[in-house]
Amino acid sequence: MxxxxxxxxxxxxxxxxxxxxxxxxxxxxxxxxxxxxxxxxxxxxxxxxxxxxxxxxxxxxxxxxxxxxxxxxxxxxxxxxxxxxxxxxxxxxxxxxxxxxxxxxxxxxxxxxxxxxxxxxxxxxxxxxxxxxxxxxxxxxxxxxxxxxxxxxxxxxxxxxxxxxxxxxxxxxxxxxxxxxxxxxxxxxxxxxDTRFDRAARVLEQNKHFPAVEAFGRDSRLIVAGSAWHEDAALLAQALDGLPPVYKLLIAPHNTSEGDIQKIKELFPGKHCLWTDAPELLAQSRVAIVHTVGQLAYLYRYAYAVWVGGGFTRSGIHNAIEPAVFGKPLFWGPTYERYREATELIAAGAARSLDSAKALQQVLGDEKALLQMGSRAVEYVHGQLxxxxxxxxxxxxxxxxxxx
The missing domain is CATH 3.40.50.11720 (3-Deoxy-D-manno-octulosonic-acid transferase, N-terminal domain)
Incomplete structure (x- = not known):
């Protein structure tokens, strides 16, 4: 007590x-x-x-x-x-x-x-x-x-x-x-x-679609960042500055309070919008911020590559299974060892731990390697059901x- x-x-x-x-x-x-x-x-x-x-x-x-x-x-x-x-x-x-x-x-x-x-x-x-x-x-x-x-x-x-x-x-x-x-x-x-794998497979079966995200990511290489902390967002902002315009970012912050959303906006001056904004504004923006909860597991479907947040915090990364089930190449920060699926995804060649924007820029440029990582993610998930x-x-x- x-x-x-x-x-x-x-x-x-x-x-x-x-x-x-x-x-x-x-x-x-x-x-x-x-x-x-x-x-x-x-x-x-x-x-x-x-x-x-x-x-x-x-x-x-x-x-x-x-x-x-x-x-x-x-x-x-x-x-x-x-x-x-x-x-x-x-x-x-x-x-x-x-x-x-x-x-x-x-x-x-x-x-x-x-x-x-x-x-x-x-x-x-x-x-x-x-x-x-x-x-x-x-x-x-x-x-x-x-x-x-x-x-x-x-x-x-x-x-x-x-x-x-x-x-x-x-x-x-x-x-x-x-x-x-x-x-x-x-x-x-x-x-x-782990029953989370079964849950992720059910999400895949539901086949939900989000027209706004489809429009935002059309003809782009969309990076989806899930449960991103400030350190994750700062790395992604730096990486985006050095990437061609074809790369866009859909970022779901770990915390969605008004203050936390404002901090995310400040990292992307002149580039951001909310994912619920008008289609015209989405089309003109390079960064869309997911300020609502409950949709992230379905949004990974649209990713060219996924950044899993939390890897710069003491507790480590968040759910890596949800994007893996969609066959996406996975990346996160240096703190992940506490999570079995994270170490196994890296061992399977489906994920990598990165600690700099430059490293992320380099791996995103190798499309063949990314496709191979995504394929290995699917194989890993199927073995865990x-x-x-x-x-x-x-x-x-x-x-x-x-x-x-």
């Missing part, structure tokens, strides 16, 4: 902390009122934030199709997930997760009464997991990845190691995770892969007792 106290202290000075606190006011009353109107048996899915939601979505969609008699209760820990997806159709009920305590966990689970509980990738809340275990509710972790830097594998990680025992099954992304868990004598593990099916088969056989 110290975390909650710290957030209350920070709330007057920090917008995210304010949302974290205000979103949980009267939360149990809200849950009770909503759930009282829905008598169906329930499945609980918990995601930390928006990225984990995208990993959980393929499983939620499969549950919707195959088990319509169940109600899906989705919870988020972070405001950046809840505030964006609080009205999403992937679930029947969407709430913040009450802070982790024995009292909260017992009250929450008595209200929800889930048939089973699904946690996505990186969620380990001791009291919730212990209470689920005590109540005999099957609890599954999927799309998980384990690394030596995590507390499970440190001398002080006893509590974290105990939490692993509360899961009925852990679906992990790779062999390295299995090996690490075997060192802890954790055997209820299966390699399923199927995680959702493996998770659903397990749920069907072990938890929901109905054949898929």
């Amino acid at each position: 110290l975390y909650g106290l710290a957030l209350r202290i920070a709330a007057p000075f920090h917008a995210k902390a304010r949302l974290f606190i205000s979103g949980r006011k009267q939360l149990f009353n809200k849950m009770r009122d909503q759930l009282a109107t829905d008598p169906r048996p329930r499945i609980w899915i918990h995601c930390a934030s928006l990225g984990e939601f995208e990993q959980g979505r393929p499983v939620m969609e499969a549950l919707r199709r195959q088990y319509p008699s169940f109600s899906l209760v989705l919870t988020f820990f972070s405001p950046s997930g809840y505030e964006v997806r609080k009205n999403d159709e992937s679930a029947d009920h969407i709430f913040y997760l009450p802070l982790d305590s024995r009292r909260h966990a017992k009250r929450f689970l008595n209200l929800v009464q889930p048939h089973c509980a699904l946690f996505v990738k990186y969620e380990f809340w001791y009291h919730y997991l212990a209470t689920l275990h005590r109540m005999g509710i099957p609890t599954i972790l999927f799309s998980a990845i384990f690394q030596p830097r995590q507390p499970f594998f440190k001398w002080y990680g006893g509590l974290y190691r105990k939490m692993l025992l509360f899961y009925q099954q852990l679906f992990v992304q790779d062999e390295a995770s299995v090996a690490l868990l075997e060192r802890l004598q954790v055997r209820n593990v299966q390699i399923a892969g 199927g995680a959702t099916r493996k998770v659903m088969n397990y749920l069907s056989e072990k938890c929901l007792r109905t054949k898929v």
Whole structure:
């Protein structure tokens, strides 16, 4: 509960902390009122934030199709997930997760009464997991990845190691995770892969089109930059200055607040417009700024090459799977090692890490190499599909007792 106290202290000075606190006011009353109107048996899915939601979505969609008699209760820990997806159709009920305590966990689970509980990738809340275990509710972790830097594998990680025992099954992304868990004598593990690949493949199938972007990029070599931080945008601005006019930039900033959009505009004086501006203005501009959310995964379709943002931040790059599924050559900054798909895409010859505008200018000039990179991206993605099916088969056989 110290975390909650710290957030209350920070709330007057920090917008995210304010949302974290205000979103949980009267939360149990809200849950009770909503759930009282829905008598169906329930499945609980918990995601930390928006990225984990995208990993959980393929499983939620499969549950919707195959088990319509169940109600899906989705919870988020972070405001950046809840505030964006609080009205999403992937679930029947969407709430913040009450802070982790024995009292909260017992009250929450008595209200929800889930048939089973699904946690996505990186969620380990001791009291919730212990209470689920005590109540005999099957609890599954999927799309998980384990690394030596995590507390499970440190001398002080006893509590974290105990939490692993509360899961009925852990679906992990790779062999390295299995090996690490075997060192802890954790055997209820299966390699399923990352459900984000299945989600990306579904985006590809939807074949959405954006006429404004088509007009903007017509007869051009369009660079699409996704989730770009200021450092990414500065590199791209410098690179664009040294490239022929045939190159254009469609840039989706990581943050879309008015202040952040203004900073992006200042990097491209006289060259920019918003992607929702009139077609005449788009045609005259060299840079179009995506100042809305929810479209980026579909916009990669139009790219000649893709820059994935975040590679100059401590946490590293953002989602590289979404552009890879479209068969695009991928580039990003120097910080990416924490992400399995990033290192594997580079090893497959589908991506490169660059740290200067000059390096980007040089690689963009080799069209044959770019085509080869895109082809290798598609091959890599195809080899990663199927995680959702493996998770659903397990749920069907072990938890929901109905054949898929």
